Amino acid sequence: MTSQHHIWIIDDDDSIRWVLQKALEGANFNVTSFDNANTILEVLKTNEPDAIITDIRMPGIDGLELLSQLSDKHPDLPVIIMTAHTDLDSAVSAYQGGAFEYLPKPFDIDDAVTITQRACNKKLALNETTSTDNNSPEIIGAAPAMQEVFRTIGRLSKSVISVLITGESGTGKELVALSLHKHSPRAEQPFIALNTAAIPRELLESELFGHEKGAFTGAQALRKGRFEQADGGTLFLDEIGDMPSELQTRLLRVLADGVFYRVGGHTPIKVNVRVIAATHQNLEQHVKQGLFREDLFHRLNVIRIQLPALRERKEDIPALLNLFLQRAIKEQATDNEDIEPKSIDKETMSYLSSLHWPGNVRQLENTCHWLAVMTSGQTVHISDLPSELLTDRKNIGNETEIDWMQSLSTKVQQMLIAGEDEIAQQIISKVEKILIQATLQKTNGRKNDAAKLLGWGRNTLTRKIKELDL
Secondary structure: OOOOEEEEEEOOOHHHHHHHHHHHHHOOEEEEEEOOOOOHHHHHOOOOOOEEEEEOOOOOOOHHHHHHHHHHHOOOOOEEEEEOOOOHHHHHHHHHOOOOEEEEOOOOHHHHHHHHHHHHHHHHHHHHHOOOOOOOOOOOOOOHHHHHHHHHHHHOOOOOOOEEEEOOOOOOHHHHHHHHHHOOOOOOOOEEEEEHHHOOHHHHHHHHHOEOOOOOOOOOOOEOOHHHHOOOOEEEEEOHHHOOHHHHHHHHHHHHHOEEOOEOOOOOEEOOOEEEEEEOOOHHHHHHOOOOOHHHHHHHOOEEEEOOOHHHOHHHHHHHHHHHHHHHHHHHOOOOOOOOOOEEOHHHHHHHHHOOOOOHHHHHHHHHHHHHHHOOOOEEOHHHOOHHHOHHHOOOOOHHHHHHHHHHHHHHHHHHHOOOOOHHHHHHHHHHHHHHHHHHHHOOOOHHHHHHHHOOOHHHHHHHHHHOOO
8 A cells, every 4th residue: 555644763772663663664654763853854855745744853863843843934834852761841942843743752652653643744734724726615595594604705805804703613614715815915924724722722822923043942944824825915814712811912013014923023123914714612602701802803803704504504415425425535545546536325315414414514424534544335225334423213212312422422522523531531520520520519519428339439529629720
């Protein structure tokens, strides 16, 4: 099978290189290994991989120094930093230096493979979103709500006014933002996207506005932020509702006069950027609660585009299923393999069109990727569907249980798509917090009674209350 991605491994430890190379090759990556980083920049002049995995401490050029040089000369190349030194300073330095991910040793091989795949996907996505090629994916939808979205995009085609896109997670907000850019006077300029919720709070300022060399530990080179990268074009800020309050103030100033300072900088930088923001949250409610600046809200909310949930445009589901399924099949095919199209039978199409789809278009697309791999025949039948989609067909007799299990499944899928780590711990902590709060409310705060209802000992309940900061 032909490899899709080329990975470089840099580590002075022979055993680490060997184990990692075998694991990645087993996952269909093409791998080249180096025992030091001294010649990497020279080799990059003639050949660039899809991602680099490098140790942080090596003789000669170490990982952080290499990261600094790559951030300056190859800013779009994802770099995964690995180290046995699992202290916070090293992790923060790696992220602030522009690392895609931080991988502490000893690491799980499956985690390393997953992170590497995410890094390659990021580079592909960056190439797609910064391209001015007219082959970027179009939005499809015959439902009246989507036709209104199309009309709004058309009316804005000669404008560079700010737009706020709202809608549930997975409804395609970034695709709408890209379409607004593609059909605007700035179509030939950069389109830069940033999910503000996916960047650690302490690093978001540097990500947006860049930093000067020496601005903080690990800032070994000047780095341009997303505003500078998008100068003349469009900056898409996804999940704007999660932006910290102190950065909301800085963003407001940039929107007002187009001027900002890099972190650690003293020279004003002027840019001409169209900002398109998106959120799944109720910003009006956030404003009332003091979580979001009202003046920033009005700056962003010049034009509002409300995307409908997939359940509100069910007539579009068959077309979306056919599109995503055939696209997923093509992605699975290798250069030397004939592509055999698959189809969904009438009963299955009708059933899929009737589902609630809490994860919206993103969940639908993920389902098609699953079907492209797991369906053995050329026709998809109901029996071929993943088990979580068949829950509604089982005689459970408790619709509430179905709903929350489906919601949990969707949440896990969204976290996986976002590339989040330690998903089990995150989910378990939230579930335990809900259990404890509900039970304590039931017992009017009596911990002994609550512990009995939960099936825990009193000490266990006390410890968890402390750990969860309740």
